[in-house]
Amino acid sequence: MTTSARDTIASAFQAAVDRAAADLAWPDDAKTVPVAIERPADPANGDFATSVALRLAKPLKKPPMAIAEAIRDRVPPSEMVASVEAAKPGFVNVRLSDAWVARQAEAIAAAGASYGRSTRLAGKRIQVEYISANPTGPMTVANARGGPIGDVLANVLAFAGADVQREYYVEDGGTQVKRFGLSVALRYRELFGESVELPPDAYPGEDVGIVASQIKERHGDRYRDLPLEEQSKVFAPMAIDRVVADAQRVTGKLGIHFDTWFKQSSLLESGYLTETIDELRKRGVIVERESVIFFETPEAVALRREGDEGWVLVDAQGDPKYLGTDIAYHRLCLERRGFDLKLDIWGANTEYHLAQMRIALPTLGIDPARFEVVIYQYVRFLHEGVLTRMGRRTGRFLLLEDVIDAIGKDVVRFFFLQASADRQLDFDFELAVQQSNENPAYYVQYAHARIASILRTAAERGLSSAGADVTLLTAPAEIELTKLLLRFPELLDDVLERRAPHLFTVYAVQLAGAFHSYYRDHRVVGDDASLSRARLRLVEAVQLTLKQLLGLLGISSPDKM
């Protein structure tokens, strides 16, 4: 269980403001001003600061510096704080005590694998659903982006004590699947020398042909004389099984291991969609026109474009449509499967669907706060020198597995987690291969391996950190490095709060850089045995933090490189 230094200082600021408010009889509206804590960019301004005095100046009608001084004088004394200052134009700056910081190196190293862990989400059951690519083709770099994002968020939630289930939703029940079956059937016929014409909505990718050949290898001409429609029906599930098996292999290569591969077809077979529609009907949000079942509320109507027929849940043939199925699926997870929260990772093209879901789920009495979605922008790739959107339906894509095989899972994961999900990514395969040895992922791993090397050397010389006196850590670089370690718990809070796993990579590079720099200038295993022990303890803390980070990122922590 780890409380961040930031939280501790924030409480101190809050206490100081509360006391000032009481002592000086501040009016009530002063209490609405949040006591925000920030980290000054310039170390000359200390380690933490609050600008609350500047914000209070107007409601209190007093000069900000006077308010800052009043707050400064009421910050409770603490062994962790070396100084509290009021600074122009009205900041209150706190500097941590070097001695306290140095002692944290010991605390961190002693915490071991529990460093950063908390129980704040204990008892919460959370399903994280990610990737869930249509089972109609191989995993591409485009749909892979949700993988690391979802996986790392799942890791962090679990690290904070949540009971997390990782789910891959296999959408094997829809129209696209029928098309896929048809495309495979046509390719199957082609293998027997028939000349076939692909309809415009068929899948053009070569992977379809591969599935067809696999079926032919396995079953020969057994299905050759069936009518096309029959072939499509027979081949669709076979093809999907193959694709799902591939997805399991490829996600496994990425270090992603799902707890459940939930089939949409099982939901449909269970009758839960019908039951859900009945419930929606009871709640008065269903209309039927010409045998088509629509979801309809004033909000839904308002969102529709002019001329739009409505939101179809089930068509006139009785075939369930995506919105209908997805409402039932989410209801199943939140009402029957017992999750307190469902966190989905979706691609950018689902924006409209998300708006629909946000309207539909509350009509079933589901608290909207229990359904959260992280949307990520698309990955484009360089195709014949031009940036192209990937799409299986266009047959233009870059296979995830090829990329993993070429540059390794650690680099792939790191790459996807460097940019915020909001930002579109461009992937240049050639460049990625070319630069795979000059990669920030290696930079971070190398720091871990270097420390392992130091520890080996120490062991050879019979030296260990046992009984280390970390108060000997007084060099500025040692204090700075330890302060950086103290940011790790803050970072966990930020990643959780913002659902922003990319913050980990940014910090990891920063921490690795600080260590590499320290390494050059400070001999860890040296002539002075007590100083060596203290420094060993520090680098153990650094290594441990790196290991926690890499573990959360799902990247290996090598002892040798």
Add this chain to the structure above:
RNA sequence: GGGCCGUUAGCUCAGUGGAUAGAGCGGCGCUCUUCUAAAGCGCAGGUCGCGGGCUCGAUCCCCGCACGGCCCGCCA
């Protein structure tokens, strides 16, 4: 027509109201008889897309515009 995301160094990107805007790669120049040079240090490189506004203070919030991507299906 409406909506969502983006626009920061040559390139890829951090920085979600604070004090002098950062990193990696690329460029130039240094540093290995050393606990791992997959590293370190230095230099060069910016009208934070443009124009307004709110604010003591804006790369960050609001409005407008431009550019790029995505969405507005009885596809998923």
